[in-house]
Amino acid sequence: MSKKILICDDEEGIRESLKLILGDFYEMIVVENGLQALETLKSAADVGVLLMDIKMPKVHGLDVLREVKTKYPGLPVIMITGYRSVETAAEAAQRGASGYIVKPFKADEILDAVRKNMAE
Amino acid sequence: MNIYDIRIFSLNLFSLSALLTAATSLLLALLVFFFRNSKLHIAWLFFNLSVGSWAFFVFMASITNDPSSAYLLWRIAHTFGIYVSITFFHSVCLYTKTSLRTIIILSYLYGLIFDYLNYILDGHIIYDPIHTKFLFNSIHYLQFNTPDFLLALSPWFLLCFGGLYLLYKHYKYKEGPASLDAKVWMICMIIGYTGGASSFLPMMKLNIYPLTMFFLPTYGLILTYVIFKNQFLGIRFFLEKSIIYSILIALISLGYLLLVIGLEKVFYNFFQYQSLSVSILTAFIIGALILPLRNKIQYLLDRALFKGSQLEISKENALLRNEVAKAERHKAIASLASNIAHEIKNPLTALKTFTEFLPSKKDEPEFLERFQHVTRQELARIENLTKELLDFAKPAPPSFQKANIHGLIDEILDLLSNKINQKNIKVNKDYRAAEAVLEIDANQIKQILLNIIMNAVEAMGDMGVLTITTQTKKSFSTKTFELTIADSGVGIAAEDLPHIFEPFFTKKENGTGLGLAITKDIIEKHKGKIMVESELNKGTQFTIKLPYAHPQEEK
Numbered sequence: 001m002s003k004k005i006l007i008c009d010d011e012e013g014i015r016e017s018l019k020l021i022l023g024d025f026y027e028m029i030v031v032e033n034g035l036q037a038l039e040t041l042k043s044a045a046d047v048g049v050l051l052m053d054i055k056m057p058k059v060h061g062l063d064v065l066r067e068v069k070t071k072y073p074g075l076p077v078i079m080i081t082g083y084r085s086v087e088t089a090a091e092a093a094q095r096g097a098s099g100y101i102v103k104p105f106k107a108d109e110i111l112d113a114v115r116k117n118m119a120e
Numbered sequence: 121m122n123i124y125d126i127r128i129f130s131l132n133l134f135s136l137s138a139l140l141t142a143a144t145s146l147l148l149a150l151l152v153f154f155f156r157n158s159k160l161h162i163a164w165l166f167f168n169l170s171v172g173s174w175a176f177f178v179f180m181a182s183i184t185n186d187p188s189s190a191y192l193l194w195r196i197a198h199t200f201g202i203y204v205s206i207t208f209f210h211s212v213c214l215y216t217k218t219s220l221r222t223i224i225i226l227s228y229l230y231g232l233i234f235d236y237l238n239y240i241l242d243g244h245i246i247y248d249p250i251h252t253k254f255l256f257n258s259i260h261y262l263q264f265n266t267p268d269f270l271l272a273l274s275p276w277f278l279l280c281f282g283g284l285y286l287l288y289k290h291y292k293y294k295e296g297p298a299s300l301d302a303k304v305w306m307i308c309m310i311i312g313y314t315g316g317a318s319s320f321l322p323m324m325k326l327n328i329y330p331l332t333m334f335f336l337p338t339y340g341l342i343l344t345y346v347i348f349k350n351q352f353l354g355i356r357f358f359l360e361k362s363i364i365y366s367i368l369i370a371l372i373s374l375g376y377l378l379l380v381i382g383l384e385k386v387f388y389n390f391f392q393y394q395s396l397s398v399s400i401l402t403a404f405i406i407g408a409l410i411l412p413l414r415n416k417i418q419y420l421l422d423r424a425l426f427k428g429s430q431l432e433i434s435k436e437n438a439l440l441r442n443e444v445a446k447a448e449r450h451k452a453i454a455s456l457a458s459n460i461a462h463e464i465k466n467p468l469t470a471l472k473t474f475t476e477f478l479p480s481k482k483d484e485p486e487f488l489e490r491f492q493h494v495t496r497q498e499l500a501r502i503e504n505l506t507k508e509l510l511d512f513a514k515p516a517p518p519s520f521q522k523a524n525i526h527g528l529i530d531e532i533l534d535l536l537s538n539k540i541n542q543k544n545i546k547v548n549k550d551y552r553a554a555e556a557v558l559e560i561d562a563n564q565i566k567q568i569l570l571n572i573i574m575n576a577v578e579a580m581g582d583m584g585v586l587t588i589t590t591q592t593k594k595s596f597s598t599k600t601f602e603l604t605i606a607d608s609g610v611g612i613a614a615e616d617l618p619h620i621f622e623p624f625f626t627k628k629e630n631g632t633g634l635g636l637a638i639t640k641d642i643i644e645k646h647k648g649k650i651m652v653e654s655e656l657n658k659g660t661q662f663t664i665k666l667p668y669a670h671p672q673e674e675k
Contacts, residue, residue: 013470013498016490020477055462057627082465104469107476 003048003118004029008037008064009080010056014103018051021107022114033057034064041072049117051110054081054088062095069096076117080105124256124329126389128382131183132258137333138179144340145172151347155355160214164353167207171312174201175336178319182259190260191251195238202234204316205279208309212283215302215353216290230275237272246272255322256329264323280313301353304346312339379406459624463505463632467498508634512623518561518645520670525565525601526556529588532569536577544582550589558601559670560646568639572605572662575635578628579609579660599668606661612654620652646670 004027007018015030022028029044031037033056041047050068054061065077078099079092089100099113126133149168152161177197181190206227213220237245248263255261284306291302315335321328346352380403387402474491481487533540533547540547576586587606592599612620619625621640626633643650648666 011466011470013467013494013501016494017470017473020473020487020490082462103465104472107473 004044004046005114006031006037006040006044006047006050007052008032008034008050008056008061009053010058011053014053014080018110021110025111026114034059034061034067037064038067038071041068041075047075049114050075050077051114052077052079054079054083054092062091065092065095065097078113078117122257123331124258126386128385132256134256134259134330134333135179135182137331137336138175138182140337141175141333141340142172142179144337144344145169145175148172148340148344151344152355158214158354160211160353161355163207163211163214167204167211170200170203170207171316171336174198174204181262184260187252187254187260191243191247191262194252194262195243195247199235199238202231202238202276205276205283206231209279209283212286212305215305216286218286227275227279234272234276253322255327261322263325264320266324269324280309284309304343304352308339308343308346311335311342315339376406456623460505460509463624464502467501470494470498505632508632508638511638512634512641516564518564518642520559520561520646522557523560523562523565524556525558525560525603525666526551526553526590528562528566529569529590529603532566532573533588535570536573539577540586543577543580543584545577545580545584545586548585548587550587552592553590553601554592555599555601555668556590558666558668560666561642564642565646568642568664571635571639572664576605576607576609576660576662579607579611581609584608593665601666601668603664603666604661605664606659608659611656611658611660612652613656617652617654621650 005022007015007022007028007030009015009018010032015032019028019030029040029047031040034052035058037050037052041050052061052064056064061079061081065079068075068077073096076098077096078101079097080101080103081088081092082103084102092100098117101109101113124132124134128136131139145168149165149172152165152168156162156165174197177193177200181193181197184190184193209227210224212218213224237243244265246265246268248265250263252260253263287302287306287309291306294302312335315332315338318328318330318332321330343352347355380399383402383406384399471494474494477487478491529549533549573586573588577584580586585608587604589604589606591602593602594600616625616627621636622633623637624633625636640650643664643666646666647670648664650665651663652660653663654660
C-alpha cells in the first residue's frame with residue numbers, strides 16, 4: 001500500500017471529510033482544483049487513485065477527468081458529486097471514471113471504492 | 121310597372137329569393153356536413169337542411185300554376201320550416217353548453233305535432249278554408265287562419281327568441297373569440313328570421329310583397345364568409361388554398377355574369393329597351409364597381425361583425441403570454457429547488473462524515489480540533505444559505521424614507537475599509553449629484569451597496585482602483601439619481617454577463633450566487649434599474665439608477 005491517494009475538491013468540508021475517512025489507512029495528497037491535480041500528477045509518480053469532485057468552479061471535474069485519462073490512462077479516477085442524475089454518471093463512465101459516488105456519502109462507500117480501485 | 125312584375129330568368133323576385141335561399145342553405149349544409157366533427161355541427165347541419173328544404177318548397181309553391189298543388193307545396197314547406205327554430209334552439213343549447221334536455225325533446229315533439237296538424241283534416245286547423253289566394257299577379261299564396269296560426273306557431277317563435285336570448289347571454293358573459301361566434305350568429309339569425317318572417321305577412325292577409333326574403337341568402341353568404349375567415353363554430357377547413365381560389369374565381373365570374381344578365385333584364389322590364397351597347401355598358405360599369413365595392417363590403421362586414429376581434433385576439437394573446445410566463449416561473453422554481461438541494465449537500469456531507477467518526481475518535485485532540493473547525497464552518501454556510509434564500513424568496517417589503525445616499529455609501533466604505541486598505545485599493549469618490557436625498561429603504565440600499573462594492577474589492581488584486589460617482593440626471597419632468605461603481609479587477613466574461621443576476625450563478629468558490637439576484641430585486645422594488653459593463657482583465661462597472669421619490673408617493 002505504498003500508493004497515495006490524490007484528493008481534489010474545492011470545498012474544505014469535503015477535503016477534511018475524505019482526509020478523516022482515509023487518513024488511517026492511506027497517505028494522501030490534497031489539492032483544491034483540477035489544475036493543481038494535474039500539476040501533482042506530473043511530479044508525483046506514486047498516486048494510486050484520484051478522488052475528484054465533479055462540480056468545481058475553475059475547471060470542471062469532467063474536463064479534468066478527460067485530461068487525466070488521456071495523460072495517465074492507467075490511473076483509476078473516482079468521481080464524487082452532488083448530482084444524482086443518470087446522465088452525469090453515464091458521462092463520467094464514458095470519459096473513463098472507474099467509480100461514481102454521490103454526496104452525502106458514507107465512510108464505507110469511500111473506503112470500498114478506493115480499496116477496489118487501488119488493487120487493480 | 122310594379123315591383124312584383126319584375127322577372128329575372130322568368131322568375132318573380134319572391135321565387136328568386138326562395139330559390140337563392142334554398143341554394144345557399146343547402147350549400148352551407150354541405151359545407152358543414154363535410155367538415156363536421158361535433159354534435160353541434162350535426163345539429164346545425166339539420167338547421168341548414170330545414171331552412172334549405174323549406175325554401176325549396178316555398179320556391180316550388182310560388183311558381184306553380186295550380187292552386188291545389190300550391191296548397192300542398194306550401195304545407196310541405198312548413199313541415200320542414202317548423203324545424204328551423206327547433207334545430208336552431210338545439211344548436212344554441214349545444215353551443216352554449218346549456219342543458220335543457222327536456223325542453224329540447226319537447227320541442228321536437230312539438231314539431232311532430234305541428235306536422236300532424238299540418239295535414240290532418242286537410243290542414244283546416246291551421247289554414248284558411250280558402251287555402252290559397254292568387255297574389256301579386258303571380259303566386260298562389262297560402263292563407264292562414266290567423267289566430268290559429270299564431271297559436272300553432274307560438275312555440276316556434278318562443279324557440280327562436282329563446283335561442284337568440286341564450287346566444288346573447290353567452291356573448292355578454294363569455295370572453296374571448298368564442299363570443300365572437302355568438303355575436304355573428306345572433307346578427308345573422310336576426311337577419312335571417314326577419315327575412316323569413318316576411319313571408320308570413322301575405323299569409324296573414326297583409327299583402328306586402330315579401331322582398332325581405334332576400335335577407336335569407338344574404339345571411340347564408342355572410343355565414344359562409346365567416347366560416348372561411350374565422351372558423352365559425354369550429355368548422356375548420358383543410359382544403360388546398362389553390363382549390364379555394366379556383367372555386368372563388370369561378371363563383372365570382374358566375375356571379376358577375378348573372379348580375380349583368382339580371383340587370384339587363386330589369387332594365388328591359390322597366391324601359392322596354394334592349395341593345396348590345398346597353399349590355400356592354402352594364403358589364404363595364406359592374407366590372408368597374410365590383411372591386412372597390414367588394415373591398416368596401418368586406419370592410420363594412422368586418423367592421424360590423426369583427427369589431428371586437430382585434431381586442432379578442434389581443435386578449436387571447438395576453439392569456440397565452442400569461443400561461444407561458446407561468447410555465448417559465450414554474451421551471452425557474454424547479455431549478456431553484458434543485459440548486460438549493462445541491463448547495464446543501466456539501467455542508468451536509470462534511471457534517472455527516474465528522475459526526476460518524478465522533479464516537480470512535482472523540483479522544484483524539486487533533487480530531488476534535490478539526491471537528492470543531494469544520495462543523496462550525498459548515499453550519500455557518502448552511503445558516504448563510506438559509507438567510508440568503510429567505511431574503512431572496514420573501515424579500516421584506518421596503519419601507520421608503522428619505523435618506524442621504526452619499527452617507528450610506530460612506531458607511532459601507534467605512535465597513536470595508538480594512539479589506540480595502542489590506543489590498544491597497546485606491547478609492548475615488550466623485551459625488552457630483554446635486555441632490556443626494558432619496559426616498560429609499562436605507563437598509564436595503566446598504567445591502568446592495570455592500571454586495572456590489574464587496575464584489576468589486578474581491579475582483580481586484582493589489583493596487584486596484586475603485587471609482588464611485590454619483591449624478592443627478594434630469595429629463596423632461598423626471599429626476600433620476602445615477603450611481604456608478606467601477607473597479608479595475610478581473611472583469612466578467614462576455615458569455616457570463618447576461619447571467620450574473622440569475623440566482624445561484626456564481627464564479628466564486630464559496631459564493632451562493634444569490635447576492636446580485638437579491639440586489640436586482642431590491643433595485644426593482646425601488647423602481648430603479650441596474651446595468652453592468654465589463655471587460656476581462658480590465659474591470660467592471662455597475663450603473664444604478666434610482667428615482668428620487670418612490671413613484672407611489674408622487675402627487
